[in-house]
Amino acid sequence: MFGFPRFVILWLALACAALSAPQAVAQIRVGVLAVQGESDATREFAPTIAHLNHALPGLDFVLVPLALDALSQAAATGAVDFLITNPGHYVALGSRLGVTRIATIERLDGADTSGxxxxxxxxxxxxxxxxxxxxxxxxxxxxxxxxxxxxxxxxxxxxxxxxxxxxxxxxxxxxxxxxxxxxxxxxxxxxxxxxxxxxxxxxxxxxxxxxxxxxxxxxxxxxxxxxxxxxxxPDWPFARLPAVDADLARQVAVALLTMPAAEGRRWAVPHDYGAVQELFRELRLGAFADMPHRRLVDYLRAHWHWFAGFALAVLWWAIHSARVEVLVRRRTAELTREMAERSRAEAEARQHREERDQYARLGILGEMASSIAHELNQPLGAITNYAEGLTRALDRGQPDPVFLRDGVRGIAGQADRAGAIIRRIRSFLRRREPQREALDLNEVARGPLSLFGAAAGRRGIALRFDPAPALPPVMGDRVEIEQVLLNLLQNALDASEDAPQGGEVRLSTAIDGDMVTMTLRDHGSGLSPQDATHIFDAFHTTKERGLGLGLPICRTIAESHGGQLWAEPQPDGLAMHFSLPAATAPKEAE
Amino acid sequence: MTAEPLILIVDDDEGLRRSLQFLFASAGLESQSWDSAEAFLADLPAHGPTRPGALVLDCRMPGMGGLALLRLLGERGYPLPVVIITGHGDVRMAVEALKTGAYDFIEKPFREQHLLDTVEAAAGVSRDWLDRDARRRGVAERLARLNRREREVLERVLEGKANKVIAHELDLSIKTIEVYRAALMDKMQAGSVAELALLVALHREDAARG
Structure with missing residues (x-):
């Protein structure tokens, strides 16, 4: 209420007034507590000021109405010389600034004339x-x-x-x-x-x-x-500040006491304000700055509806916060549960996928069983031949050591070969996490081709490979891509087995835009229109002992690589296309 | 003909090929191997084998398969007994092989003694074939040495005609016919007319087939 800016403006006004006043006429500033506003205070004490100016010529008394805080400030900084204020304020300022009363007001508006x-x-x-x-x-x-x-x-x-x-x-x-x-x-x-x-x-x-x-x-x-x-x-005092010349104070006091009553007031000899000090001690009021504890309670009581409203708002806010918190907690729990559920479902799906892949690999392996058996029989047969030959040589007596060594080395070599076949099958069957790396499809193709090369030959099928030169690499999982090729090769060989012209199976690679495409062309039995629409369906099979999972999984693998797998029926057989996106140049640069 | 037999092996599997050669060597059999039917055909002497032996052939091979090679040799009348090695339980292939003229088939996995016995038996057949072939070649050479009169007399002798009839038909003296007859019997190294008839029959059968 009693703003600092207001005081500053006033102080500046006073300072300006002081500077501009002629030296001959000293300005005496009388601060007055404006309880009901400046105009009331001015009106109330204007007669007093007029009297002082009249009684003390050569001095220019000015009335400065101020609110409580501003008046305290003005007194503290010496911006006023005298002040008229209420007893409480006077007592507070008196003890702090050494303000001294020189007169006490007497009100004549009732029976009271006691001051x-x-x-x-x-x-x-x-x-x-x-x-x-x-x-x-x-x-x-x-x-x-x-x-x-x-x-x-x-x-x-x-x-x-x-x-x-x-x-x-x-x-x-x-x-x-x-x-x-x-x-x-x-x-x-x-x-x-x-x-x-x-x-x-x-x-x-x-x-x-x-x-x-x-x-x-x-x-x-x-x-x-x-x-x-x-x-x-005692009533309101007229007090002087300690800086005021004692002679001036005395002259003012005399002037006040000789002043006739005006506006129902006159000035009397100063009263003892000890009772006021006592009151303030009891109320624990220092310089009007502190409000008693009870005041706060009173204030609360006076404005209970505001506080009630505020309290309701606070209560609503608290309830709202609590509710939000509960909701957040509940939702968090739900989310956590959902996430756990999802990760569990994902883990389950992954496990299913792994199991399915495993079955598929086993299935492919089953379909490859005769090829594998043949692969293994070759070294085993060779080993038996060596063993028999060695036995004969030993039985004949005085065997040639060079001959015996040849036989034993032959056995060791064939045993190694058999072991390599077993390892290859095991690595194919092993569960593993997919690993993407830059792959040259021409190079990747050679593994499955070598595995099927002999088998194809034995079936009288020519297996040929046309690698495209300067093939860009693809990002992929080697084992998965090999799995697709093995599957396609197995299917092609199966389809070509009873082909009238024995058939040729040709694997080729090509660049097709930003894709690298492998095409496996056979001249086998081809696809019936019915099969053509179902070859990528799970459990659809044309083979007596097939699982019907090979191509669906191959397509999944192709799609997980961002590629495609599709069949293109030919007049005399089938072409299977397997496309993968070429690794882009920036990736290469990495 | 006392040449040692030579076993020929055609198999695309190098390990198996070498182990077979080792096995044959342990049995005192010389052998030679090729990794494909095509390579074998390229090395094959056009006029037939000079040594008795047998061809051990894997029925399933890349390129020209064993059966195709067998068929080709049969069409050429190439005198070489073929032992086909078939997969286990591949009855269809075994039957096909025998129909196409294989000497025998051996089912994998085989007992080595069985293979050796079969191969040696085949080599024996091969030796007979070579002997007969040599005899045929001898007859042909002897026939080639006869002059026109001697061939005319030979024809008529084989027809069972008497010297007098032959002399009449050829408008020659009986004496002259007797000289020709003695000369051709000598050139043909035939002791009797029956033996002569056998030799010529062998030749004609051969000619008819070739």
Missing amino acids: RVGSTVITPARPGHPQGWPDLAGLRIAVTARDAFGGWQVALREMLDAAAPPRGPLVETGFPMTNVIEALRAGHADAGVLRACLLESLIASGLVAEGEFAVVAERDAGDLPCRLSSRLY
Whole structure:
């Protein structure tokens, strides 16, 4: 409220005024606490300033209305020479800055001419109205302002002393103090705090009926002809700052005390403000900076609907957060479960795929069994021949060592060969993770071709290979590609077996755009239209003992490499095409 | 004809080929091998083998298979007994081989003694064939040495005609016929008309076949 910028502007204004003022006329700045705004304060104390200027020619008294904080700042920085403020503020500044009172105001607007301040707490005179301080607990109390001295703080002290701190909300009505009366009449509050003697003044002027309000916690007012709820304190002081010349202070004091009453006020000899200091100690109020603990409670009570709204919002937010958290947690759990489920499903699928591949390899191996048996029989037969020959040579007596050595070496060589065949089959059957590498299809093709070369020959089938020159590499898994070729070769040889012209099976490689294509052309039995549409279906087979898994798996392999596998029926046989994407130049560069 | 037999082996499998040669060597049989039917044909002497022997042939080979080679040799009337080695249980192939003129077939896996016995028996047949062939060649050579009159007399002798009838038909004296007859019997190294008839029959059978 009492903004720093406002003070700065004021201070600058004062500084400018000081600089521009002629040296002959010294400017004396009188700060005044503007409780109800600058204009009210100006109006209230304009007669005092006018009197001082009249009484002390050669001096230019200026009234500087300031809000509480700004006034404190102005006093602290010496921006004002004198100040008029409420007793509480004066006490606070007095102890801190050494401010000294030179006069105390006397109000002449009622029966009171004592220059003393007290509070009267009133309540509508209804049956069962509150009688003492404890009866006010929980009731709504109308006050002009929280920092009003006679309008609240004085009464508050009495409540605290009576161990009956206010628990109900404070209803701040603002000035003038008659607003408190209006609040009570409108039912906005249950009790109200008035400066002492205002009630009598209002009754006298006919604004309030004699029996309309009752006084709460009335006490003996001594010589004060007013009804009173609190102790009495001195009224607002006119104080000087320590920097002010003592002579000037004395002249001002004399001028004030000789000033005639104006606007219902006059200046009297300064009162003892010790009672005020005591009050402030009890209220634990330093320099009006701190609000008592109770104030916060009161504030909460006064604005309970805002707090309730805020609390509801907070509560809603908390519930919302909790709900969101629960949902997030639940969803996270679901996701975790789903992920676990998915990875489990993937693992299962992978296992199925591996098992299926394994069956397929076994199936291919089964279909290759006669070829393999033949492959193995060759070295075994050779070994038997050597063994028999050696036996004969030994039986004949005096064998030629060179001859015997030849036989034994022959056996060893054929045993190695048989072992190599077994290893090749095992490596083909072994489960393994696919490994992509740059492959030259011409080179990859030679393995399966060599495996089938002999078998093809024995069936009277010419197996030929037309490798394309300068074939770009492909990224692929060697074993999988070999598996596809073995499958295709086996099928081609099976189809060609009963071919009328014995047939030729020709494997060729070619570059087709950005694909590398292998084509296996046979002159065998070809495909019936029905088979042509089903050869890539699982478990569709034309072979007596086939599993019908070979080509489906081959197609899966081709597609997993980003390639294709398709059949192209020919008038005299079949062409199978197996395409793979060529490794791009950047990949090569890697 | 006392030449040692020579066993010929055609098999695409080098290991098996060498082991067979080793086995035959252990039995005192000289052998020679080829890795394909084509290579074997290229080396084959056109006028037939000079030594008795047998051809051991794998029935399943790349290129020209064993059966195809067997058929080709049969068509040429090449005097070489062929022992076909067939796969286990390949009855169809065995039957086919025998029909095409194989001397015998051996089913893999085989007992070595069986192979040796079969091969030696085949070599014996080969020796007979060579002997008969040599005899045939002798008859042909002897026939070639006869002059026109002697061939005319030979024809008529084989027809069972008496010298007098032959002399009449050829408008020659009986004395002259007797001289020719003695000369051709001498040139043909035939002791009797029956023996002469056998020799000529052998030749004619050969000529008819070739």
